[in-house]
Amino acid sequence: MDNAVLTIHNLSKSYGKIQAVNQLSLEVQPGEIYGILGPNGSGKSTTLGMILGITKPDSGTFNWFGDGNASENRKRIGTLLETPNFYPNMNAIQNLNIVAHLKISPKNDFDEILKLVNLFDRKDSAFKTYSLGMKQRLAIAACLVGDPDVLIFDEPTNGLDPEGIAEVRNLLLKIAERGKTIIMASHILDEVEKICSHVMIIKKGNLLADGTVDGIINQQLTIEVAAKDQSNLREALSSCAFIESIEEDGGKLLLTVDENYSADAINQFCFERNITLSHLLVKQKSLEEEFLERTQNV
Amino acid sequence: MKNIFYLWNLEWLKLKSYRMFKAVILLYVLLMPAMFLIGKAPGELPQDAPIPSFYSFPAVWSTLGYLGNWMVFFFFGFLTIQMVTREYANKTFRQNIMTGISRNEFVLSKIVMIFTLALGATAYYVLVATVFGITHTSYIKDWTYAFEDTSYIYRFGLMSFGYMIFAMMIAFIVRRSGLALLAFVVYTFFIEPLLRYWPHTKLFGKVGRDYYPLNVMEDLAYPEFFDRFVRVTNGEFVQILPPTTAIVLTMGYTALFIGITYWIVNRRDL
Numbered sequence: 001m002d003n004a005v006l007t008i009h010n011l012s013k014s015y016g017k018i019q020a021v022n023q024l025s026l027e028v029q030p031g032e033i034y035g036i037l038g039p040n041g042s043g044k045s046t047t048l049g050m051i052l053g054i055t056k057p058d059s060g061t062f063n064w065f066g067d068g069n070a071s072e073n074r075k076r077i078g079t080l081l082e083t084p085n086f087y088p089n090m091n092a093i094q095n096l097n098i099v100a101h102l103k104i105s106p107k108n109d110f111d112e113i114l115k116l117v118n119l120f121d122r123k124d125s126a127f128k129t130y131s132l133g134m135k136q137r138l139a140i141a142a143c144l145v146g147d148p149d150v151l152i153f154d155e156p157t158n159g160l161d162p163e164g165i166a167e168v169r170n171l172l173l174k175i176a177e178r179g180k181t182i183i184m185a186s187h188i189l190d191e192v193e194k195i196c197s198h199v200m201i202i203k204k205g206n207l208l209a210d211g212t213v214d215g216i217i218n219q220q221l222t223i224e225v226a227a228k229d230q231s232n233l234r235e236a237l238s239s240c241a242f243i244e245s246i247e248e249d250g251g252k253l254l255l256t257v258d259e260n261y262s263a264d265a266i267n268q269f270c271f272e273r274n275i276t277l278s279h280l281l282v283k284q285k286s287l288e289e290e291f292l293e294r295t296q297n298v
Numbered sequence: 299m300k301n302i303f304y305l306w307n308l309e310w311l312k313l314k315s316y317r318m319f320k321a322v323i324l325l326y327v328l329l330m331p332a333m334f335l336i337g338k339a340p341g342e343l344p345q346d347a348p349i350p351s352f353y354s355f356p357a358v359w360s361t362l363g364y365l366g367n368w369m370v371f372f373f374f375g376f377l378t379i380q381m382v383t384r385e386y387a388n389k390t391f392r393q394n395i396m397t398g399i400s401r402n403e404f405v406l407s408k409i410v411m412i413f414t415l416a417l418g419a420t421a422y423y424v425l426v427a428t429v430f431g432i433t434h435t436s437y438i439k440d441w442t443y444a445f446e447d448t449s450y451i452y453r454f455g456l457m458s459f460g461y462m463i464f465a466m467m468i469a470f471i472v473r474r475s476g477l478a479l480l481a482f483v484v485y486t487f488f489i490e491p492l493l494r495y496w497p498h499t500k501l502f503g504k505v506g507r508d509y510y511p512l513n514v515m516e517d518l519a520y521p522e523f524f525d526r527f528v529r530v531t532n533g534e535f536v537q538i539l540p541p542t543t544a545i546v547l548t549m550g551y552t553a554l555f556i557g558i559t560y561w562i563v564n565r566r567d568l
Contacts, residue, residue, distance in 0.1 A: 071400035088388060
């Protein structure tokens with residue numbers, strides 16, 4: 001599409017014998033919250049490094065805002081890649097000043113940004129005196145300088161304590177509400193599921209799946225049932241036309257059901273055969289299960 | 299030109315609150331005149347000395363230039379190395395590129411600031427030399443005489459720029475501050491002399507032996523009085539390159555070092 005924020009075409013990078021990224025292509029549209037999901041070492045950071053000009057691709061191209069790979073394009077992108085990188089002896093304001101200069105953003109409301117990330121009270125302290133969570137929040141603040149169209153976060157909650165994780169996550173949601181395009185790499189599925197609209201799954205540099213989060217998660221329902229007489233139940237259900245598979249799991253049966261039917265149909269089917277269910281639970285697959293399933297088979 | 303000023307400003311934002319920068323400027327400003335005065339301790343020069351004083355015109359240009367040679371090498375050389383290696387240590391080089399400038403602009407911002415520092419170091423050298431010259435020359439018959447050899451000023455500036463560009467190249471290649479400092483000093487005082495007086499002399503004799511970069515830069519500001527003393531006693535040993543040769547070669551080496559820096563920076567991942 002013409003107005004894509006980012007188009008990546010067949011991007012590859014290897015380190016010696018290790019193929020970090022293999023022929024990766026993707027497209028990010030304005031307003032999407034795009035998650036790049038993969039286990040550690042799957043090539044997420046390498047991919048982001050390439051589109052941000054710090055890692056040289058072996059082959060392939062990328063295109064920002066339909067304007068190629070010029071460094072000027074990065075002035076429109078706020079980036080937090082792996083670690084917060086600042087001048088340790090400078091305070092928050094001095095560091096943000098450098099960011100604003102780099103972004104050619106003459107008018108800035110640093111106070112507003114620092115209040116948003118909850119660092120306003122410490123704005124005059126040197127960066128090196130900050131806790132990890134504060135450093136991470138300053139990095140997010142730096143991403144917002146110059147009000148960029150696109151934000152890139154790589155493992156934004158890495159190394160934070162639970163409180164810090166919650167803080168950063170809420171912050172990301174707040175930013176997302178402003179209608180920015182966000183590209184986020186993570187190995188934490190829960191994070192991606194909660195925040196992202198679109199997702200791609202990569203492993204060992206290969207693209208395994210991409211699409212909307214809802215599309216990626218298999219829509220097929222899994223229904224968990226149990227009854228006093230388990231073998232009788234199993235026998236009855238095996239004759240049911242809309243049940244596609246039956247698996248035994250602990251004292252329960254896991255049923256995969258045709259997508260046009262759901263729990264009430266099962267309940268009725270059993271009731272008609274004089275079986276009363278002692279347990280009935282509808283389970284939708286989480287992104288985590290989907291992810292594990294897809295990445296384990298590679 | 300707008301871009302040059304933009305890049306200068308970027309580097310200035312980084313330097314102005316940097317303690318090492320302030321320390322280097324302070325040391326240079328205080329120690330240059332102070333160290334020069336220590337030379338007075340042995341008393342007056344003997345009657346038959348080739349120059350009446352280190353401090354009077356025109357000798358002051360050469361002697362202060364030689365003192366400044368050492369100071370620039372250590373103070374500004376070390377500062378340059380820190381200016382570059384701390385960007386690697388703090389990963390701010392990476393971040394600067396991601397935030398929106400190109401690698402070439404990043405290197406240019408360093409070169410622009412180095413040029414400014416060389417200019418500042420030279421201006422202060424001129425100031426101190428002029429003050430010493432005026433206060434130590436009993437009779438100045440003609441002011442053109444005092445400033446007859448102003449090529450010293452250009453040479454001092456070029457030497458400062460050359461030293462710092464060499465330090466910058468080392469820093470971009472080595473990337474770690476301690477190792478880069480070591481490489482800078484060890485190359486200058488051990489490796490280069492070793493190369494010149496051993497393999498080079500064995501292979502080519504004296505031909506081209508003095509054309510190594512750091513020797514060339516050092517010869518831009520050499521104490522003439524010392525040269526004269528040594529020529530009398532052992533004229534063969536000390537060979538100072540003619541100024542023009544040193545100027546041309548330094549310019550060539552400086553351009554080469556800048557070229558190598560750009561090449562290295564554009565080749566590697568950050």
